[in-house]
Amino acid sequence: MTFTDRQKEPVSLNIIRAQYLASAVNSSQYPEMENAAVQIAFVGRSNVGKSSLLNSLARQHGLARISSTPGKTQTLNFYQLTAKISEDIRRSFLLVDLPGYGYARTGRTLRRQWAKFIEEYLLQTSHIKLICQLIDSRHSPMESDIATYRWLIENGLPVQVVATKVDKISKMLISKQIKKIKQELGMDRDSVIPYSSAKGIGRDQLLDVIAKLLLNYER
Template structure:
């Protein structure tokens, strides 16, 4: 924790399985193509990465905040010891960061949630962390399939009565404004 950046800026956190598109989403959201490094190899993000941004409200209104990219859970080309270490520092961060405002859990819309996605969602909810589910890679399937998969994901996660899920495409920008609105509302609380 002593390596976290200084300041009282709110933190919007992105978590998901390895290779779900966390870095691509951060780049798309910030409109800064090389902000978060992207790789086709799962498990490349191995540290907690903080990106300091400024949100514009009115002409005079600006809010500084961090987007936080966490290592992926699930499959990664690394040893068990590394995965256990990541798990410990991710859990410590999520439970102890006083600046955490929102956890965005990313799930690939092309597939039903894996057990690790369901377990993570249950853990986040059980620990009373504010969660926004975002399905990624929506541009890779048809609109009809998006609706079907969204229903499957909501059911698997038990998302009755929770905030809606955001369908996102980093390539096309689908869901970007919706996510920006959620982040803006969260930071203003």
């Protein structure tokens, strides 16, 4: 299933705390979930801008390390955020940065190992409430993007597609690229959020999705 937002009014959410928790290559290394049962995972091709987006959401430069070398992230990286939704509502949740897929220079054996433990995490972790799939807005979705999206949908996982790096293209081209992404992924009514980590475009929209998710989640 895809993530469909049925609420019309925006919800105010402010991130008041963000910290790195842990890195993992197997389930025994996952952090304890007592104080943050909701997890939001971020997937995408190598160098699509996952770390930049995480830093942008938290407004904490350096929270997630940014590398100029594609395929650098080789672990699941967990970050705990605390959000203020109203004067009397606080919610803690985890953002999880997954290794990028589709990096050709990564050895085939290593790619298979990554795929195995990523699939294990996505399919066996009940705390996952949303998966944000990041796609570079400057290009058409690649085969790995399409295959990943279809795999997520086929496995009944909630997906929010985010088109990154929209500051790199013209405003006129953004709408065209969003339409192309939706068509090639086979999306119907569900939205694609255009995002720029550099300029903050789309941040409020994605935080609104997260806020409603946190409010709807019953502990």
